[in-house]
Amino acid sequence: MFEYLTGLITMVSPDFIVVDVNGVGYRVAVANPYAYQEDDQQVVQVFIYQAVKEDAITLFGFATQAEKRLFTQLIGVSGIGPKSALAILATPDHQGLIDAIQNGDDKYLSKFPGIGKKTASRIIIELKDKVVAVQDEVQLDFTAPGPLGPSAALQDALAALESLGYTTKQVERVQKQLEGLQGELSTNDYLSQGLKLLSR
Structure with a gap:
């Protein structure tokens, strides 16, 4: 039984990510794949739930x-x-x-x-x-642990907005406003602010 995987994100698709752990690529289904940074230099930790059936073993991943x-x-x-x-x-x-x-x-x-x-x-x-x-623990945090610069966090949030169904034009409309936000913000922060702006 897996508790978590620590490795590099080598692939991001609409349904899953691939985490490379010492040369072995694990296919992991996650709620929001595009929130994970596709960067061969970015080490992430993904918490794992393993579902076993007669014909398949599936790994489900979580940021926290x-x-x-x-x-x-x-x-x-x-x-x-x-x-x-x-x-x-x-x-x-x-x-x-x-x-x-x-x-x-x-x-x-x-x-x-x-x-x-x-x-x-x-x-x-x-x-x-x-x-x-x-209740007090669960906050939206699809960003895998590890240092993320503001631009990377913003790009992840913009990708997440599109994966949630917003058009490229809608996302571009709020991008400048998000870029103007002050402070060291995470993907979670940008995503929350972006959703507020888009719902106006």
């Missing part, structure tokens, strides 16, 4: 232990498989997801692919008291 814990809580709900849980975690608003579970907001949960009203109700019933334990 808290994100992995939320994933394992979701797949513990009847009717939620690893792919559905990963699709839910692709939302940039993890705190909004937790709030929806705690507040019994089945309408919010039903907006995710493959999640109907019955499944949303099961998520609420089974996780309402469990997600409290990670």
